[in-house]
Amino acid sequence: MTTWSADVLGDGYQVHTLPLRPDDEGEVVASLVRYAPPTDEPVRPVRAVLYVHGWSDYFFQTGLAEHWHARGAAFYALDLRKYGRSLRPWQTPGYVDDLGTYDEELEAALEVVRADLGLYGRVMVMGHSTGGLVAALWADRHPGELHGLVLNSPWLELQGSSVLRHVSGPAIAQLARFQPKAPLPNIDPGYYARTLSSDTGGEWTYDRTWRPVPSFPVRAGWLRAVMAGHATVARGLHVTVPILMLASARTVISPRWSEEMRAADVVLDVELLARRAVQLGPLVTVVRVTGGLHDLTLSPHPVRARFYAELDRWTAAYGWG
Template structure:
């Protein structure tokens, strides 16, 4: 497997990103893990001149077989008064190097190193007397990963926004209880054992412009049928879901965005263009209550698995929902205090949410 990038890592520091003007990337050297040398990659969005600054930093983490390319999402967070950063985790996207097994880890807590490295760079040039509030946003496995991170680091995040987070297995708790012991044995004996491919490529057919969808992205970093999962990685996911099922008791408020329906079908069906084809959204909605004390679940009609890749009208609703939640929850100082922090306010909160959505041509529509 090749990464689509150079074998040798560039000198540290910010440099132009593959997304073009307004985006920069920073390679984050990490301690080697059991599978060898690794890096993560932090991407930042340069905000528009008229974007407010309310002292928020958003850190976005992608899902399985994925990387950050959703520029419209970065634009949205800019209008909400946030600096936007996205993290390509080790062995994903910009961080994937030749010879590596894509996405391979055996414990989701390993990503604490990736997040710590990202936050250290995000903190550069931030005055000590004006701390910024951290909003975590994760999609699919990234949502699970960040939820567990927040539980291990209480008080660090002011809020979480979870976009179709993989909080429960598609066969739900009973199936997970049956599968996990068998998989854990295989993971101990041969953690890098690659399991059969189960992705039939239907999701790619819905979203990729290579197959008639709306979105352009690198099919090397986000392949048509996904990367093959390993025993060690899947065991780590199940262990994380089991930990969540016992309750995380997060103090920070969380917004969970989900489609109203799933389409987990063995053959192509047009309903897949208006549903989540990856997760059992009803099972995830039930499990979301175990995240913590203040959980808002927003079911978005006709949303796809990645809600912000849904058709225009659907994602406008998702952005509007998130904007209302941000204005009513995240920008309030008592939300930060509930998460164990009381940062100094950065100017007045907007009287109502500002929602500017940039389409695939990356021009602003007002």
């Protein structure tokens, strides 16, 4: 029996700890959050969404949970091992050396979701940034498990294109072989956080320990794993369920702050995302959101309203709404 307890997000949010196989750092867990506000209508949902966060992040996007709940879908979010609610003091934050490692918590989470839904429930996974890469690769390896895939600015290629990946790959692989947890130079200037935080002109408050500025150190073994995922995407995936990929209409990446960054993706090259997205499977919809931030759910209100409208349009078109 699944045991749920009160979550840090407050009323209606619950968390369940998923024990995983220990690794070289000891105990490992993942955390499954669900949105289950009290209701007078004991109706069992037949649809569910499982959300997977990005790098140096955790689930705190309550508006996303409430959007899906209002449309009759059960909402769950997974804090992957060594992130957010799952991070333990002795662990290297966010570290894995193979993105396939996350199969364990994805499958454990989906087992809980399917038990809640029942035999005929339909499940969709939604991934943001690195979580989008993880979700796409998992869906490719597990055909028939999902009924849809939504990707919010998924990290499908290294900034600078595959050329940079081919040039830098051997050096990263060599370092990862001998010093997999060696931190690479941190190039996060904090501009993305500046667009989000309520302290610097954004709208959002969040746990700075779980979502620090600058971000967690990028380590060689982890980056090698991500680049291997990018190479797999570049060769083409075969995800047969409908896929929706949403990204900002514009990228602004600069060593100097600009107010333009409040209406653009300052993390990834959105043109690369659009080109790679169509290689994920035969049925891919690409939507570009003008004024969108890297996490479209955290964009300013008029922009995120457009994001949710596009989400509704797509789910209705494919019979999932």
